[in-house]
Amino acid sequence: MSFPKITQENELLKNKLKAVQKEAELQQPPWEPSPKKQKIMTQGTATLFAGKIPIGWDNFGEIMNGGCTFLDKTLLISEFIECNSKVxxxxxxxxxxxTINLTxxxxxxxxxxHLDNEDYRRELFKDTKIMKERPDLFDKHFCKHPVIFLSLKGFDNCKTWSEMKxxxxxxxxxLYKNHSYIYDKLDPYEKKRFNQIxxxxxxxxxxxxxxxxxxxHLKDYHRSNCIVLIDEYDxxxxxxxxxxxxxxxxxxxxSLxxxxxxxxxxxxxxxxxVGVSRVAKxxxxxxxxxxxxxxxKFVDCFGFTEDEISILLQHNDMKCQLDDVRQWYNGYWVGNYLHLYNPWSINSFIDDGTLKAHWIDTGGTKAIKDLLWNSTEDFKNNTLTLLKGHAIKIGIMEDIDYNMLTQKVDQILWTLLYYAGYLTKNENDELCIPNMEVFMEWQGWLTNSNWIQ
Structure with missing residues (x-):
């Protein structure tokens, strides 16, 4: 008859231990601010935190604390705050x-x-543009909002809806585990739902x-409205x-x-x-x-500008190759006045010193490849024009849906190619291939489709 009592006492002891561990976890010492390891360089509109090239790094905090190169995009914060759109x-x-920008x-x-960890956060932004040019935003918004951050990467192997769910x-x-600290403030029904997730x-x-x-729950706990950040939404x-x-x-x-x-x-x-395509709006x-x-809007917040490329090459003693870099990687015409470079291509070039096609689209081209087989002769003729280095006058659709992929095939295909980075617009609002790197992708990709001779 004593066994149930012992079991009950053990269970109570176990629960108390969990409570103590949880309390200790919440009261752990704050993170120590880490002094910047990068050298700060400026040129024109560019500010560079110069360090090692961050191949495969996509977390802002890790990049800054890890002594990696970071081209200052922190004014995205002010653009986001002051954007008239709520979503x-x-x-x-x-x-x-x-992804770096969202983090x-x-x-x-x-x-x-831990409130003391605000010092750690502040150190991340020390000497950045946002701290120098918009210190007012630190008083109003810095460490002031609960954030729901969700990355929707990693579904590549989900071959059924059940697997995706x-x-x-x-x-x-x-995500819920990351916010477990709010659990004790929930009512019984909310706790049940919270635990299920x-x-x-x-x-x-x-x-x-x-x-x-x-x-x-986060609004009720913090008494502050949430910032929502969704990566790879499409x-x-x-x-x-x-x-x-x-x-x-x-x-x-x-519904979600x-x-x-x-x-x-x-x-x-x-x-x-953020995402690649408007197909999945x-x-x-x-x-x-x-x-x-x-x-x-947000025109220079994503991708590298000419000033940023120049200072990046200078830091890596490669400034003499600027003209070659322009030919290979420049050409994304944005906001009707600015050319951008793909960061992955530039970082990869600096890392191995080779001018070649570093940018390889590892996903998101299924729809494009399917449509290629159903494209018209007019599309094929326009493609040949592009491969000869000319531009074409084709309109880009504003909003499309996957259900439309069997309709208006050519126009949808041009739209997909534009948003995926295989095309850009020039000063005359015409479509063209951005640079040599993307041209190489086009040439190999379309030759393999058997209808480009």
């Missing part, structure tokens, strides 16, 4: 610095669990409410199209994003979504403002 979508080609926004806005639930579980319960219903619920629908469960995924993400970003003003401060979000590459 913004920035579309840029792959490997254009989108930078997270470091700026998010409220540290399991993967997504895992992402939501991680946090424990990755596959029987959990209505996971499409998980983000809007979290925004409410990736899941691209995969769903590839494996033919697009409608199921589309309906779910419309709609609940969080529409009619949620009491919990939402602002939101920024979230359904029902009529409050979403889209900023493509030809829009002047």
């Amino acid at each position: 913004s979508l920035v579309v840029r080609p792959r490997r254009f610095g989108k 930078m926004l997270k470091e700026f806005f998010s409220i540290p669990i 399991v993967k997504l639930l895992g992402m939501l579980t991680t 946090r424990s990755e319960d596959e029987n959990c219903k209505r996971i499409d409410d998980a983000l809007v619920d979290l925004s409410k 990736h899941p629908l691209d995969i769903a199209y590839r494996y033919q469960y697009y409608e199921e995924a589309r309906g779910f993400f419309a 994003f709609g609940a969080l970003l529409k009619s949620n003003d009491k919990n939402l401060e602002k939101a920024l979504l 979230p359904a029902g979000l009529n409050n979403l403002k889209v900023f493509p590459m030809h829009n002047k």
